[in-house]
Amino acid sequence: MYSHSHKQTLRESKFNKDDDFLNKQLDPLIEQINTLDNRLMELDARQLFANIEEKLNKWRSDCHKTIDLFFKRKCQEFYQIIAEKVSKQKTEMTRLQLNVNELIRQQKVSLENIEALKSDVRHLEQDMKETEHNKCFQMDIKPLMIDNNSIHITESKMQLFNLSTLSHPFGGIYHYYGSWKPLASNNKLLLKHQTPNLCLFNRELRLVKEDVWTHGLIWDMCWSSTLARFVVLTLNSVFLVDENTMSIQQVETIKGQRWYSCTCSDTSLFLSTAKAGSSISEFKISSSIQLAKQWQSPETCTKDEWIYDIVYSNGTLALMIGEQKNKRKRMELRSSMTFDRLWLLHLDIVDPQNRSIRCCLLNDEEWLVIDRSNSRLFHVMKDGKVKATVLYESEPWRACLFGSNTLAVSSENGVNFHKL
Structure with missing residues (x-):
C-alpha cells in the first residue's frame, strides 16, 4: 500500500512530465507565431495595393484603347458620309454646268429650261x-455607362490548381467537320x-x-x-481579327x-518558323508592326530540331522543342529579352509519328503541356518541374485559359471547358 504522501508525489511527478511535454509542444508554436508576427510587421499595404x-491600370488602358478605336471608327464613318455628300453635290454641279453650256451652244433656251x-x-x-452648317445628318450621342460590376471585388482564398x-x-x-483546332482567348471571348x-x-x-474565313x-x-x-x-501570312x-x-x-506558332507580349509579337532549325522573330507592336529582332539556329535549337510552340509570360518565352531524329521532346524557358535559358525540362513522351506538342500558360506562371500523341496533359511548375501528369479522355490538341478559372481544351471532336 502506498501512503498518501507517496501517491501525491507520484501525481506531481506525472503532472510535471505532462507539463514538460506540453511546454515542448508550445515552444515551436511560439516560434511560429513570432515568425508570422515579423512577417505581418513587414507587410506593406501600399506595396500590396x-x-x-497595376491590374486596374491595365484595365483602364484597355478601356481607353477600346474607346479610341470606337472613336476612330465613328470618325471614319461620319467623314465617309460627308465625303459622299460633297461628292454628289460636285457631280450635280458638273451636270448643271454641262446643261448650261449645252443650252448656250444650241442657242435654244426656253422658259421651261430656265425654270428647271x-x-x-x-x-x-x-x-x-x-x-x-453640318445639318445634313443628325448625330445622337449617348453617354457611356459603366456597369459597377465590371470590376467585382471579393475576398477569395488562394486555390492552387491540381491537374490530377x-x-x-x-x-x-x-x-464542325474540317474545323482547325487552335484556340485563343482575351478572357471575355474565345476565338475558334x-x-x-x-x-x-x-x-x-x-x-x-x-x-467567313477564306485564308x-x-x-x-x-x-x-x-x-x-x-x-x-x-x-505564309499573319492576320489581325477585330x-x-x-x-x-x-x-x-x-x-x-x-x-508555325505565335505569341504576344505588351510590346511585341513573336513568331516561330515551320522548319527544322526553327528561328524566332520578334516584331515590335506600335503604329505599325516591324521586325525588331531575330534568333536563329543553333541559338534557338539545333538544325534537326523543330520549335512546335512558343508562349510568352512575364518576360519569358516557353519553347516546345522536338528532335526530328530521336523524336525526343523538351520544354525550355528563355528570357524574351536576352534569350538566355532559364530552365530545361526533358519530357517523358514517346511518339514514333513525331507529332507536335503544345503548351498553354496557367495561373501563377505555371504551364500545361499538351501531349496529343499519348492523350496526356503535363502540369509544369514555374521552376520547370513536373507537378502532375494525367491521361485526357480524348486526344487533346490545344488548350488555353478562358478567364482565370476556366480551362478550354481543344480535343479531337470539340472544345471541352473545365472549372479550375
Whole structure:
C-alpha cells in the first residue's frame, strides 16, 4: 500500500512530465507565431495595393484603347458620309454646268429650261447650306455607362490548381467537320474556327460573332492586348481579327517566311518558323508592326530540331522543342529579352509519328503541356518541374485559359471547358 504522501508525489511527478511535454509542444508554436508576427510587421499595404493598381491600370488602358478605336471608327464613318455628300453635290454641279453650256451652244433656251435650271440650282444651294452648317445628318450621342460590376471585388482564398483532380467538362463546343483546332482567348471571348467561319464565343459558351474565313489552314492564334486584336497565323501570312467588327486584316509588313506558332507580349509579337532549325522573330507592336529582332539556329535549337510552340509570360518565352531524329521532346524557358535559358525540362513522351506538342500558360506562371500523341496533359511548375501528369479522355490538341478559372481544351471532336 502506498501512503498518501507517496501517491501525491507520484501525481506531481506525472503532472510535471505532462507539463514538460506540453511546454515542448508550445515552444515551436511560439516560434511560429513570432515568425508570422515579423512577417505581418513587414507587410506593406501600399506595396500590396500596387499589384492590384497595376491590374486596374491595365484595365483602364484597355478601356481607353477600346474607346479610341470606337472613336476612330465613328470618325471614319461620319467623314465617309460627308465625303459622299460633297461628292454628289460636285457631280450635280458638273451636270448643271454641262446643261448650261449645252443650252448656250444650241442657242435654244426656253422658259421651261430656265425654270428647271432655277429649281435645280435652288435645290443644290439648299443642300450645300445644310452641308456647310453640318445639318445634313443628325448625330445622337449617348453617354457611356459603366456597369459597377465590371470590376467585382471579393475576398477569395488562394486555390492552387491540381491537374490530377481536373473536373469533368461543364460544357463544350463541337468541332464542325474540317474545323482547325487552335484556340485563343482575351478572357471575355474565345476565338475558334468553325467551318467555314471564324467564331467568337462568350463566357456562357454562346456564339456572339462570326465571319467567313477564306485564308486556309490556321496554324496558331493568340490575343494582343496592345493591338486589341486576335492574331491568326497561317503558313505564309499573319492576320489581325477585330473582336468588335470581326474584320480580318492581313499584316502586310510580315511576309517571306513559313510560320508555325505565335505569341504576344505588351510590346511585341513573336513568331516561330515551320522548319527544322526553327528561328524566332520578334516584331515590335506600335503604329505599325516591324521586325525588331531575330534568333536563329543553333541559338534557338539545333538544325534537326523543330520549335512546335512558343508562349510568352512575364518576360519569358516557353519553347516546345522536338528532335526530328530521336523524336525526343523538351520544354525550355528563355528570357524574351536576352534569350538566355532559364530552365530545361526533358519530357517523358514517346511518339514514333513525331507529332507536335503544345503548351498553354496557367495561373501563377505555371504551364500545361499538351501531349496529343499519348492523350496526356503535363502540369509544369514555374521552376520547370513536373507537378502532375494525367491521361485526357480524348486526344487533346490545344488548350488555353478562358478567364482565370476556366480551362478550354481543344480535343479531337470539340472544345471541352473545365472549372479550375
